[in-house]
Amino acid sequence: MQHMLEDYLAFAKGDEGEVASPTHLEPLLREIAEDWRIYDIKIELKMRKQDKELVVQLKRQAFKRAVTNLVSNAARFGTHIVIRAATERRWVRIEVNDNGTGIPENERDNVFRPFYRLDHARNQDASSTGLGMAIARDIVRGHGGNITLGDSSMGGLRAVISIPL
Numbered sequence: 001m002q003h004m005l006e007d008y009l010a011f012a013k014g015d016e017g018e019v020a021s022p023t024h025l026e027p028l029l030r031e032i033a034e035d036w037r038i039y040d041i042k043i044e045l046k047m048r049k050q051d052k053e054l055v056v057q058l059k060r061q062a063f064k065r066a067v068t069n070l071v072s073n074a075a076r077f078g079t080h081i082v083i084r085a086a087t088e089r090r091w092v093r094i095e096v097n098d099n100g101t102g103i104p105e106n107e108r109d110n111v112f113r114p115f116y117r118l119d120h121a122r123n124q125d126a127s128s129t130g131l132g133m134a135i136a137r138d139i140v141r142g143h144g145g146n147i148t149l150g151d152s153s154m155g156g157l158r159a160v161i162s163i164p165l
Contacts, residue, residue: 023056079099083097093160
């Protein structure tokens with residue numbers, strides 16, 4: 001119950017109060033991958049080679065939470081996670097791929113609804129509140145971007161964050 005309440009308060013609060021500032025993206029993504037090592041989950045990070053370090057205007061803690069929520073979902077349903085980041089024109093694209101069960105195409109929009117949880121076959125984890133994806137999307141939209149879901153080449157889900165440079 002406490003976990004659900006904390007998630008709801010985070011959802012209601014959003015990322016208010018935090019100010020966007022220039023943020024080095026690669027160290028932030030490495031920090032997220034490193035945070036999961038305590039759970040014995042290895043995350044592979046692949047950054048497209050850049051001429052200079054990728055710096056993006058972000059509300060760092062909020063954006064970290066958005067990516068962490070996607071990684072949390074990937075870890076819940078898969079055993080192999082890959083985060084990819086690259087620039088495409090005037091956008092930054094961050095993918096979180098897993099080898100889990102994926103999400104049926106007809107359910108992909110629904111998972112962004114607050115408190116929505118997929119059927120019991122996919123969601124065996126009783127600790128899920130159904131807010132992680134809604135929180136992630138709100139944060140990313142607050143940065144002028146969006147999250148889309150698709151099929152991963154690894155067999156599971158691909159969650160893609162796109163934010164403007």
